Amino acid sequence: MALWRSVSTVCCSSLGSRSAVVPLRTCSIPATRIRASSSAVDRTRPAFEDVDEKLLEPVERSQWDPREGKQSNFYPKKGQDIELVCDSLAYKGHGVCKVVDTGFVLLCERALPGERLIARVLRKRRGFAEAYKLKTISVHDNAVVAPCQHFGDCGGCKTQNLAYHAQLYEKEQQVHHLIARIGRFGFSQPEGPTGSYLKPIVPCSMEYHYRNKMEFSFGTQKWVPAVSYNAVSGNEGTEESQQTLSVTTQQSEDFVLGLHAPKRFDRILPINECLLQHDVANQILKKVKTYCSANSEKMPAYNAHTHKGFLRHFMIRTGSDSNTGSLQVMVNLVTSSFQPELVQPLVSSLVKEFPQIVSFVNNVATGVGNTSQSAEEQGFARKPYNYRNPERNSLRNFRQFILPDEYPTEVLYRIVEDGCSLRGDGTEIILDLFCGTGTIGLSIAKGAKHVYGYELVPEAVADARRNAERNGIMNATFIQGDLNKLKDDFNQEFPKPDIVITDPNRPGMHPKLIKYLLKLKARRIVYVSCNPSTCARDLDWLCHGGEGGLEPQTYRLVSVQPVDMFPHTPHIECVCVLDLIE
């Protein structure tokens, strides 16, 4: 069994691992750019299934400021070229743009706030339209040249060409507006004992090299984009590039190593380096590329159409030794069959050149799906390279953590711990929902009486138990179960908690779970979210009563803390604290 869970079909846009980030500092945003406030608009709460796009219909953002006026009757036609001004960034980092003379709202990929641009209408939606950028007319002050040679092509770092302080401002505003509108908390930012509940965003102290894990793919179809988006001005696009990506020269090659082209399972964008990963990981990538390319007859790259070929994926994970802080690297080569005689020379050459490699695993994925998730791990190269070597990974001075795919960070955990405000007398019960490998709960278990973790994935639950054992933590219990299908006896598995930590994935919490929490009435809920829109929806329910507002108000929102863990990407994390209304 592969304990090292891996991500399937990775293109650079599939960020998501919580990578190691360091100290806590807050960002100051120029007050002049804070939008005028308006009262919360009454609206029906979005359903659990209504994730992302529906929650972020940009037409609503245009109504945030009543001074901006009503939408006119103007509706652009598909294919029409139109002059726009970009107002802000929204879901997936798309620019929220307005037609210059009518104010009609369009979502436009690659548009940056403050920019004037020409765009072509791609498709119409209810109340707004989608467009792609043809040409920048005038850039705004915060535009910068993106340092990555692959910027604009791989689809990962969408805002590298926006100065980091401006990225932070946009993310912070996105969270504040979602909480105000979808959460129905209004824009007035009432001052409580701790000041406004909407906290300034916590920036990432590392703008680059913050990712601890990258997965690259081998292939036989090279994707070569024909359009450059890197220039500060004149970022031209073409219809084909936006709609089908077919403006690329599709070359059949014997060998390509890189990232999947956005939305393509079969085409690979060759990657020389990724600025989000460690320098050493980039050097290893180069070495693997050179070696495998030179030996592509013996070790052919996998063809996603014919399902023939040997080399499938290549994953590099970096971490540090908890004692010495020195860099450690784990490598996973995914192949379609187990042929150690082919892989061994590569392993020998890599570990000789990179002593930082402490583990080399060869996963064998025989299925036709473009995934390494179900790959069977072979014992190959476990020794002497000390497979997994979890003892040496460090997180908040804990040893022996088995790192989850979503790698938790120092900063986020400190904010969660602060949010819990444990009394420290060891009397409190913590319920850690969506606990993954248990790392959040375990990192604060010493101040609690007992931590109960709840998680769907059995392997993650097993890792959580192992994490507890290896750290000598006796007051933690991990339970496997589906929080979307709560059973009647759910609360018989643990005593009533004082504090609930909930960290759902993007769809947020299921209505059944929210109803359960409203009945449970824990003193405090700490909601960790990777999707501020579904988080806002859930906070609305928890704080403003059930459907139709018929249920009594149960929780009070104490704070919403946005955290930027993934610079240059649209991802935003949030930690929200809610207190029971006694």
Ligand SMILES: C[S@@+](CC[C@H](N)C(=O)[O-])C[C@H]1O[C@@H](n2cnc3c(N)ncnc32)[C@H](O)[C@@H]1O
């Ligand atoms: C955002 S991750 C949080 C993981 C963990 N708290 C951490 O910080 O690493 C969400 C977790 O919820 C789990 N999950 C997703 N759906 C679930 C469900 N219906 N019931 C229980 N757990 C679920 C996932 O497997 C994943 O481990």
